[in-house]
Amino acid sequence: MNSRTPANPVIHIPRAVRSPAFSPLYRQIKEQMLGALGSKEWTPGMMIPSETELAARFGVSQGTVRKAVDELAAENLLVRCQGKGTFVASHCDPRAFYRFLRLQPDDGCRQRTRSIPLSCAEIPAEAAVARALCLEVGTPVILLERLLDFGAQPVVFDQIFLAADVFSGLTLERLQQEERSLYSLLESGFGVRMIHAEERLRAVVEASAAQHLGLPGTSPLLLVERLTFTYGERPVEWRRGFYDTAQYHYRTVLS
Amino acid sequence: MNSRTPANPVIHIPRAVRSPAFSPLYRQIKEQMLGALGSKEWTPGMMIPSETELAARFGVSQGTVRKAVDELAAENLLVRCQGKGTFVASHCDPRAFYRFLRLQPDDGCRQRTRSIPLSCAEIPAEAAVARALCLEVGTPVILLERLLDFGAQPVVFDQIFLAADVFSGLTLERLQQEERSLYSLLESGFGVRMIHAEERLRAVVEASAAQHLGLPGTSPLLLVERLTFTYGERPVEWRRGFYDTAQYHYRTVLS
DNA sequence: AAGTGGTCTAGACCACTCG
DNA sequence: GAGTGGTCTAGACCACTTA
Numbered sequence: 001m002n003s004r005t006p007a008n009p010v011i012h013i014p015r016a017v018r019s020p021a022f023s024p025l026y027r028q029i030k031e032q033m034l035g036a037l038g039s040k041e042w043t044p045g046m047m048i049p050s051e052t053e054l055a056a057r058f059g060v061s062q063g064t065v066r067k068a069v070d071e072l073a074a075e076n077l078l079v080r081c082q083g084k085g086t087f088v089a090s091h092c093d094p095r096a097f098y099r100f101l102r103l104q105p106d107d108g109c110r111q112r113t114r115s116i117p118l119s120c121a122e123i124p125a126e127a128a129v130a131r132a133l134c135l136e137v138g139t140p141v142i143l144l145e146r147l148l149d150f151g152a153q154p155v156v157f158d159q160i161f162l163a164a165d166v167f168s169g170l171t172l173e174r175l176q177q178e179e180r181s182l183y184s185l186l187e188s189g190f191g192v193r194m195i196h197a198e199e200r201l202r203a204v205v206e207a208s209a210a211q212h213l214g215l216p217g218t219s220p221l222l223l224v225e226r227l228t229f230t231y232g233e234r235p236v237e238w239r240r241g242f243y244d245t246a247q248y249h250y251r252t253v254l255s
Numbered sequence: 256m257n258s259r260t261p262a263n264p265v266i267h268i269p270r271a272v273r274s275p276a277f278s279p280l281y282r283q284i285k286e287q288m289l290g291a292l293g294s295k296e297w298t299p300g301m302m303i304p305s306e307t308e309l310a311a312r313f314g315v316s317q318g319t320v321r322k323a324v325d326e327l328a329a330e331n332l333l334v335r336c337q338g339k340g341t342f343v344a345s346h347c348d349p350r351a352f353y354r355f356l357r358l359q360p361d362d363g364c365r366q367r368t369r370s371i372p373l374s375c376a377e378i379p380a381e382a383a384v385a386r387a388l389c390l391e392v393g394t395p396v397i398l399l400e401r402l403l404d405f406g407a408q409p410v411v412f413d414q415i416f417l418a419a420d421v422f423s424g425l426t427l428e429r430l431q432q433e434e435r436s437l438y439s440l441l442e443s444g445f446g447v448r449m450i451h452a453e454e455r456l457r458a459v460v461e462a463s464a465a466q467h468l469g470l471p472g473t474s475p476l477l478l479v480e481r482l483t484f485t486y487g488e489r490p491v492e493w494r495r496g497f498y499d500t501a502q503y504h505y506r507t508v509l510s
Numbered sequence: 511a512a513g514t515g516g517t518c519t520a521g522a523c524c525a526c527t528c529g
Numbered sequence: 530g531a532g533t534g535g536t537c538t539a540g541a542c543c544a545c546t547t548a
Contacts, residue, residue: 083545245457338526
């Protein structure tokens with residue numbers, strides 16, 4: 001710690017101050033790297049500096065940088081490629097198009113997911129949406145409605161709410177032209193990357209949603225409410241999805 | 256690598272053999288530790304040898320043992336306690352009683368979960384159960400039915416299927432006496448520890464299940480099918496749970 | 511051949527727990 | 530004070546990718 005001349009000095013908080021606000025060096029490095037991601041110094045898809053360079057930049061050993069990268073990679077914010085480098089994860093990567101979609105056919109794996117946008121309009125936020133997105137009731141939000149299918153019948157009806165100030169300029173036309181996924185469009189078109197989300201699931205009967213899926217109004221549907229965050233734990237999307245689970249199921253792993 | 260005299264010799268597969276069957280040293284150590292867990296050399300709740308001892312036992316450096324323990328701790332198989340030691344995770348730990356239960360009240364956190372066993376009987380395995388548990392159709396299985404509540408109305412109706420040869424001797428009386436959780440009873444009473452599970456969710460209407468929950472037969476219910484594994488990826492439990500999601504939701508995190 | 515991440519080692523020092 | 534896990538370093542060597 002004595003012979004360093006780092007560009008961004010790092011302070012290893014000494015013992016006396018350790019409880020309760022202490023974080024080890026590698027976690028401080030991680031925070032600095034999160035800063036570089038959040039401030040768009042490092043953008044999706046780009047290769048970040050090598051571990052050796054980062055070690056020099058932060059004035060720590062390569063092992064310490066490695067531990068920070070380990071955690072960021074475990075959180076799917078970075079992707080390592082042996083021999084090539086470490087890259088900022090991107091929804092524009094084909095393997096990540098529907099990374100957050102947990103719906104699977106009862107037998108086999110999901111193939112070619114397709115999104116069919118139905119409408120896109122700016123409306124005032126209702127109470128539930130405003131609360132989720134930390135906005136005042138009535139603040140403009142964009143409501144996007146769409147269907148998802150996996151080759152045959154539509155299986156999901158989504159109502160997606162986005163803060164209008166962040167995504168102003170989103171139109172049905174742009175959505176229809178997008179051949180990748182919604183999140184890749186939001187990332188490449190608006191510079192907002194979705195990094196994680198929370199979902200709440202329930203079983204409901206909702207005639208209007210069932211109608212969009214071509215089902216009788218009394219059909220039970222899986223209602224999936226999702227709150228999605230970008231860097232800095234900032235909520236930027238809230239959605240309600242109605243899933244037809246007659247031939248598909250929502251899959252999770254517990255450990 | 257040359258001056259080791261390990262009790263359990265470890266082979267670092269050399270370059271030529273590396274593709275595709277290669278695993279680094281720390282992963283081989285992890286496998287050995289999984290062996291110690293699966294063979295019950297290390298039992299739930301017990302403290303395992305210190306990192307220094309393990310390093311000596313396996314003939315590797317402490318850092319390599321550390322990486323193996325890191326992964327096992329990340330998978331919730333081991334629990335580290337600074338200053339005390341590393342322990343085998345246990346469902347008998349109060350914090351783990353309902354570790355696999357993802358149901359939460361719409362506002363706030365779940366309090367005092369209670370299990371009400373209804374019946375426990377040995378029956379021949381039907382096709383779906385047999386397939387899940389890798390048994391022949393007709394093999395004896397134990398069917399346990401129960402309700403869960405969280406202070407008021409019952410919210411979950413569970414049908415739990417267990418391979419009878421593994422859990423023979425499980426009775427309604429033992430279940431009623433158990434004050435912790437089903438998995439803690441199965442662990443302490445039968446030496447089988449559940450380590451992870453997969454769940455499949457759908458929305459259904461099921462009059463008989465609704466009746467157990469005191470709901471109209473047409474109420475939509477969240478159907479949760481769970482396949483649970485013990486060491487060695489061996490499936491030992493399959494269950495169907497019907498959740499009343501009027502005031503509760505199933506919560507997941509996506510990243 | 512050069513550069514990247516992946517593995518492994520050896521040793522130092524720290525913080526926490528317990529007797 | 531002794532023993533444990535937690536952090537950090539420095540250096541070696543390997544495997545993979547690209548040019």
